[in-house]
Structures are given as structure tokens and as C-alpha cells.
């Protein structure tokens with residue numbers, strides 16, 4: 001009897017404490033002048049509308065409609081189960097980029113960041129790539145050689161190819177080579193299955209149950225981590241045994257010079273592989289798609305690249321000066337990334353209450369910056385659906401309106417690597433093949449990023465025929 005009495009008393013105290021803290025929390029939040037917007041449905045929030053906008057081929061409409069209805073500066077929503085403030089337009093982008101660690105800090109959905117039973121793949125800050133611009137120049141001949149090899153092996157024997165599929169193979173093989181000098185085709189192929197499985201888990205529902213894509217992805221991420229850990233350990237041994245600098249020239253070698261343990265180095269390599277795989281292959285695919293679609297664009301890219309090719313001796317690889325001459329081709333890549341952004345943007349967490357444009361963002365809320373508030377906004381890009389590379393000539397778009405790589409201290413550390421990789425590939429494609437689309441009306445599907453519904457089937461004719 002005493003025991004029941006004690007339990008009841010304890011329950012009453014716990015309940016009262018709960019209501020006290022709930023009242024305290026809600027009254028505090030209610031007093032704040034929160035951004036206008038909607039929390040949507042219980043639990044799922046506005047996730048359904050967000051996914052639906054992507055399904056209809058216009059992910060930007062979710063954001064542009066709310067900017068028109070609530071505020072062009074910042075609105076509230078609920079996505080990924082989180083209260084979220086979406087920062088809009090160039091001013092919103094700039095604010096988030098420049099307030100890192102003052103008001104906001106990086107935030108990654110928990111199923112992608114927790115260690116146990118999840119895809120623990122994202123390292124925090126990736127300084128190792130950020131301080132590499134000079135070193136990257138030295139990789140250009142290797143990038144050129146890899147593009148040539150890939151085209152010779154996977155494109156040249158065919159009359160038609162699925163460009164998206166091959167751009168992914170290229171980007172992955174390229175990553176294995178440049179990041180950790182894994183060149184053996186058998187080794188690369190062995191890791192590709194689990195790697196693809198792990199990638200598909202990133203956009204699946206985080207349900208960890210036998211047979212679900214997420215569960216398979218978690219298992220695959222363990223296999224990949226083990227494979228890459230073996231490479232890291234092997235390299236560590238080589239560095240200890242010999243003092244040769246040659247084994248430090250790739251990104252793994254540079255990482256191992258730092259003070260991080262092997263586990264963190266391994267995570268960073270996986271993070272870089274993932275960071276580059278989809279983004280670069282999407283940028284390459286849609287650049288090829290636009291070149292093949294618009295004859296005038298094709299002609300200008302072709303002339304620019306042929307002039308570079310003609311200026312070189314037989315067998316002489318591309319170099320830094322050649323890449324600098326690819327100005328028009330880079331405008332075409334940028335306009336492709338404006339219309340088909342490889343990454344939609346990213347999230348942060350408010351680390352303190354702060355005010356922006358007269359509203360308060362409470363500590364703990366998530367914030368989102370996204371390309372979708374500017375890239376197809378007619379205020380910044382007139383006739384936003386029109387493919388027009390000349391937007392990037394001269395001064396180019398207004399600051400913080402074209403943001404495929406983000407901005408500020410967390411701006412993509414791989415952007416220069418991506419520029420060199422994409423341009424080397426495009427150079428080799430257009431100087432080798434005349435390309436045309438088999439289905440000019442192929443649909444584009446959006447999951448996290450856009451991709452061609454049928455893989456972008458391209459017809460190839462050798463240049464000169």
C-alpha cells in the first residue's frame with residue numbers, strides 16, 4: 001500500500017514538473033515574434049508539400065509560394081520533423097553564410113550523423129580540401145588522362161550511351177583515384193556496389209528494418225568504411241616505413257600528414273567521395289544535356305574547346321592555362337547548375353536566440369538556405385526557365401543569388417576540384433564526339449537533386465565524320 005502511495009506521489013510530482021517546464025517553454029516561445037508561416041501537419045509538418053513540389057518538377061515552387069504568402073525574407077515551416085526557418089533571397093543566404101558559429105552551426109539530420117546504427121558518414125569541417133587550390137592544378141593532367149580513358153573504354157565502343165550512368169561511374173572512379181590513389185579496376189569495382197547502396201540510403205526513409213533500403217545502406221556503409229580503413233592503414237604503414245613524399249601527393253596522403261586519427265581520416269575520405277559523386281555527375285549530365293539540346297550553345301562550346309585542342313602538341317595533356325581559357329564552357333556549366341542544381345542547399349541549427357528582419361529564431365530551431373529561393377526567382381533571373389549562359393558573362397549574377405556551392409566559411413570545399421573535373425570531361429567529350437539527345441523531351445525527376453528520368457540517352461558520332 002505504502003509503495004502504491006509512494007509511486008502515486010512520484011507520478012504527481014513528475015507530471016507537475018512536466019507541465020511546469022512545458023508551460024515555461026511554450027510561454028517563452030509564444031512571447032517570441034516568430035517568423036510567419038505554417039507548421040503543417042502533426043509530425044510530418046509540410047514535408048508532403050515539399051516532396052510533392054519536387055515530384056511535379058518544380059521544387060522551387062514550395063519556397064517561392066511561401067515567400068509570396070508569408071515573407072520574402074524568412075518564413076517558418078516544419079521539415080524533417082524539425083521547426084525550421086527558411087532564409088530567403090540573397091540577403092537571407094548571406095546572413096546564414098556569414099553567421100556561422102555566431103548564430104548558427106552545422107546541422108545534419110540525425111539518421112545521417114549519429115554513430116550507432118545509422119549512416120555515420122559526414123565529417124564536420126573539411127579544411128583539408130579547402131587549402132588545396134595550388135595542389136589541385138597539378139592534378140589537371142591526371143584528370144585529363146582519366147577522362148580520356150573513361151571515354152575510350154565506356155563511350156567510344158557505342159553509338160548511344162546513357163550519359164548519367166557513365167558520368168556517375170566517371171565521378172566515382174575519379175574520386176577513388178584522386179582522393180586515395182586507388183587505381184586497380186578490380187578494387188574500384190568491388191567497392192562500387194556497396195557505395196551505390198550507401199548513396200541510395202541517403203534519400204530513403206530512415207527505417208532500420210530488415211529489407212528496407214536504409215537498412216541495406218547502413219550495412220553497405222560499414223563495408224565501405226572497412227574497405228577505406230584498410231587503404232588508410234596501408235598508407236599509414238607506407239608513410240612510416242619510407243619517407244618518400246610521393247605517397248603524400250593525393251588527398252589521403254595530405255590528410256595523414258595532419259594530427260587526425262585513422263578513423264576520422266577514413267570518414268573524411270568517405271565524405272569527400274559522397275560529396276563529389278552525385279553533385280559532379282549531375283553537373284556533367286545536365287551540361288551535356290544542354291549542349292546537346294541547343295545547337296548555338298553546342299557550336300560555341302565546340303569552337304572554344306577545339307581551339308584549345310589545336311593549340312596542343314599530339315598527346316600533350318590539358319593544363320591550368322587551358323582550363324582558364326574555357327570561359328564560355330564554364331558559363332554553360334553554371335547556367336546548367338542554376339537550372340538543375342546538383343545540391344539544393346543545407347541546414348544549420350540556431351545556437352542562440354537571434355533576430356533577423358524583425359523576427360526571432362529561437363535557439364534549437366533549424367535553419368535552411370536553399371538555391372530554390374533565388375535560382376529560378378524572376379526577380380534575380382529574368383525568364384528563369386530560359387537557358388541562357390550569357391547571364392554569367394561580364395559581372396555575372398548579383399552576389400548571393402547564384403549559390404550552387406553555398407557561401408562563407410562552409411562553402412563547398414570541393415568547388416575548384418569540381419570545376420576542373422567537369423571542364424576536363426566536357427573538353428574530351430566535345431572534341432571526340434558530336435552528341436545529340438535521343439529523346440529531347442526526357443522528363444527530369446527530383447528527389448534530393450534533379451536527374452534525367454531515363455538516364456539521358458545520347459547519340460554519339462566521332463568528331464570529323
Ligand code: HEM
Pocket residue numbers: 106123124125126129271272273275276279280283342343344345346347404405406407410411412413414415417418
Ligand atoms: C558540382 C559539384 C558540387 C556542388 C554543386 C557542391 C555543393 C555543395 C554544397 C551546396 C555544400 C553545402 C555548403 C553548406 O553547408 O553551406 C557542399 C558541401 C561539401 N562539399 Fe560540395 N559540391 C560539389 C562538389 C564537391 C566535391 C567534388 C567534393 C569533394 C571532393 C565536395 C565535398 C564537399 C564537402 C566535404 C562538403 C561539406 C563541407 C562542410 O561541412 O564544411 N563537394 N557542397
